[in-house]
Amino acid sequence: MAGASVKVAVRVRPFNSREMAKESKCIIQMSGNTTTIINPKQAKDNKSFNFDYSYWSHTSREGHSV
Template sequence: MAGASVKVAVRVRPFNSREIGRESKCIIQMSGNTTTIINPKQAKDNKSFNFDYSYWSHTTAGHASNTMY
């Protein structure tokens, strides 16, 4: 398909009841179109990815605002 393009979006969802019950920690951070997965065991081993759209729906504060980037 000539001229076709794909847009990719990512969303961080709220924890489910099982994750809440286990007191899980959110290891995702968003800044603009960049989403970073934080390795809690090795801080230097974080992975970052760029997406066309990033949506923050998680319930914890401090990682990103609740708006689309």
């Protein structure tokens, strides 16, 4: 498979009804193609990942920047 490449995309989906009923908080932030998972218990323990494509489909604009 010389020369083969893989493109990776990530999408933040909207909360489902169960997550909304529990008043869940979105812990994902996106900036460009960088996606960060925010640890609500340990703010210094955030994890960031880079993807070829990032799509924000969550119902809130919170956590999303371009």
